[in-house]
Amino acid sequence: MENDIFLRSLDLFKEAFPGRINQILKSKEEGKKIIGTLCLYVPDEIIYASGADRVILCGGKSAPIPAAEEYLPRNICPLIKSSFGSVIDQKCSKTKSCPHFGLVDLIIAEATCDGKKKMYELLNQYIPTHVMDLPQKPENQNALEYYIKELESLNDVLEKLTGNKITDVKLRNEIKSANETRKLLRALYELRKRDSPPIRGTEMLKVLQQMHFLSPDKFRKNLVLLLDELKVKKRENSGPRIMISGCPMASGNTKVPEIIENQGGLIVVEESCTGTRAFWDLVDENKEPMRAIAERYLKIPCACMYPNDRRIDQIIELARDFNVDGVVYYTLQFCHGYNVEKYRVAEALKKSGIPLLSIETDYSGADNEQIKTRVDAFLEMLE
Amino acid sequence: MISIGIDAGAATTKAVVLHENEIAGYAIIPTGFDFRKAGEAAYREVLSKSGMDETKVGKILATGYGRSIIGFADKTISEITAHARGVGYLIPAAHTIIDIGGQDSKVIITENGKVVDFLMNDRCAAGTGKFLEYTAKALEISLDELGMLAQVSKNPAKISSMCTVFAESEVISLRAQKTKKEDIAAGLIESIILRTTAMVKKLRIKPEVAFVGGVAKNPGVVKAFEKALDTEMQLPEEPQITGALGAALLI
Structure with missing residues (x-):
């Protein structure tokens, strides 16, 4: 059941957005460069150490999709279409909801899935785009060295753009503050392991989505306030304990978690880019900074990697640690990586006796009622 | 009461x-x-x-x-x-339930009358009653006739389109090629069976298999299902309730 004790700090995340846009506008006028990214494999630490600012451009809304479909095939994932549409559709970048798309000087993209890679070729025609390569077999002997080389190129690109030198001191400072944020998020997730977690999945998702927009300092400050507030307010939530596992839920996309929690479920953990993948591991502060960054980021268990047993192991581990009753495997339509990997995740969950419901969907509301039926049946099954 | x-x-x-x-x-x-x-x-x-x-x-x-x-x-x-409860009451031995209705199809696996796993196809008309309804129309016959005709076919036509709209145009081109009506009817039923058996196999059959929903009233579909799954289907007296x-x- 829902617990309605008001959390002021949750609103602070939302309210910070307009101020953030003004701040970016102002700092851009003062000559600061704005970087757009679309993936967790692009290390924030290097961007901030160059003196640039960054926003995440992953689209979670359906409105920009028709504009994108003038260029992209229809049967490609909605995240790719929405992101591309938001950049090219001038109407969108001039609206209040996503003005940041029009402010970006350079996009740092990455070679994850094929859909994104090819989209970046088109995106480059609108905003200069630098694509980082990724070693897609991260366990290979030379994978780490290769990734470090890509990070060094990124280093050069950013130094050239900003005119600033990225020093080890600056990198270490950024690593330190990014680790602080990661620790705070780990502390928040720790609270969700309780029998009656004080925060719901839909609330947590909106917090993590603000990580895409807010400055790291503001985000961290708000996290501290949230943790403080959760310590004093006796909030309790109950319901079948659900883990979400799968594709990212970019800002604007809260569809499936909302259905799950409206129908009586309680999301206690998300194995997702808007979940554990965003903050789980720390960067080793004792090592040489670029190498330490590379080691941490290469651990992210994205479905574009091969082999990806580490993701399956982590899902089982999280399910146990968070005492999960059932897993909702969430995928975006046409996301081949996560859709194919579903089979092996399902096998592993079956072996561990953890029920699974799989939902493949897009950003439209066309299948809301169908998803509701499945979620109802799944929750009834878990009770 | x-x-x-x-x-x-x-x-x-x-x-x-x-x-x-x-x-x-x-x-x-x-x-x-x-x-x-x-x-x-x-x-x-x-x-x-x-x-x-x-x-x-x-x-x-x-x-x-x-x-x-x-x-x-x-x-x-x-x-x-x-459905799991209703079938459990009527056919206690059933542990796999196939339900094909007007809008969706689902496969449910039960244990002691409780749902342990399920799959649903509900995003499109393929593999549902609607698929048969539309494509029967393209053959200019009723749903009942479709089932009857299919049973006399010796050489079912290959319908490769899963999509209801495309299957309808595929039926029209088969007609233009002078394919026999009963072969097209049998082909249409085979296509819906193919879609649903893939769902059943994903979950793995636990005998007995019960078939419910409006489409279970079509003897042509029932026969084709039994052949595809190599098992006898248990049908309640009134599969729709x-x-x-x-x-x-x-x-």
């Missing part, structure tokens, strides 16, 4: 009256546009059919796609849980 289960389906609304744990009557009516109106009509019809007085009505439980709109119900439950029955039982 009697309990009433109402299954507000996309194509038909079903109601069952349960009296002392026995079916006292049932009603099946077309849903039309308004789920609520259809629910009320099915409620009145099932009362008059079972000869029960409204004052005796205890609780009403609604299931099906339009369940949340049946405002006079005391509670709602998903059709997956409802297991959801409503389950709802009445779950009160």
Whole structure:
């Protein structure tokens, strides 16, 4: 059941957005460069150490999709279409909801899935785009060295753009503050392991989505306030304990978690880019900074990697640690990586006796009622 | 006291009256546009059919796609849980349930009358009653005729389009190639079977297999299913009411 004790700090995340846009506008006028990214494999630490600012451009809304479909095939994932549409559709970048798309000087993209890679070729025609390569077999002997080389190129690109030198001191400072944020998020997730977690999945998702927009300092400050507030307010939530596992839920996309929690479920953990993948591991502060960054980021268990047993192991581990009753495997339509990997995740969950419901969907509301039926049946099954 | 289960389906609304744990009557009516109106009509019809007085009505439980709109119900439950309960009551030996309705198809695996796993195809008309309805139209025959015709086919046509709209145009081109009507009919049924058996195989069959929903009334489909799954299908006397029955039982 829902617990309605008001959390002021949750609103602070939302309210910070307009101020953030003004701040970016102002700092851009003062000559600061704005970087757009679309993936967790692009290390924030290097961007901030160059003196640039960054926003995440992953689209979670359906409105920009028709504009994108003038260029992209229809049967490609909605995240790719929405992101591309938001950049090219001038109407969108001039609206209040996503003005940041029009402010970006350079996009740092990455070679994850094929859909994104090819989209970046088109995106480059609108905003200069630098694509980082990724070693897609991260366990290979030379994978780490290769990734470090890509990070060094990124280093050069950013130094050239900003005119600033990225020093080890600056990198270490950024690593330190990014680790602080990661620790705070780990502390928040720790609270969700309780029998009656004080925060719901839909609330947590909106917090993590603000990580895409807010400055790291503001985000961290708000996290501290949230943790403080959760310590004093006796909030309790109950319901079948659900883990979400799968594709990212970019800002604007809260569809499936909302259905799950409206129908009586309680999301206690998300194995997702808007979940554990965003903050789980720390960067080793004792090592040489670029190498330490590379080691941490290469651990992210994205479905574009091969082999990806580490993701399956982590899902089982999280399910146990968070005492999960059932897993909702969430995928975006046409996301081949996560859709194919579903089979092996399902096998592993079956072996561990953890029920699974799989939902493949897009950003439209066309299948809301169908998803509701499945979620109802799944929750009834878990009770 | 009697309990009433109402299954507000996309194509038909079903109601069952349960009296002392026995079916006292049932009603099946077309849903039309308004789920609520259809629910009320099915409620009145099932009362008059079972000869029960409204004052005796205890609780009403609604299931099906339009369940949340049946405002006079005391509670709602998903059709997956409802079918599992209804089939469990009628065919206790069944552990795999295939339900093909007007809008969706689902496969449910049960253990001791409880759902342990399920899969649904509900995003498009492929592999549902709608698929047969539309494509029968392209053959200019009724649904019943489609099932009958299919059984005499010796050489079922290959229908490769899963999509209902494309299958319809595929039927038209097969007609232009002078393919026999019965072969096209058999091909259409095979295509729906193919789609659903893939779902069944994903979950792995646990005998016995029960087949319910409107499409289970089509003998052509039943025969083709038994062949594809190499197992005998258990059919309730009235395959359309297991959801409503389950709802009445779950009160």
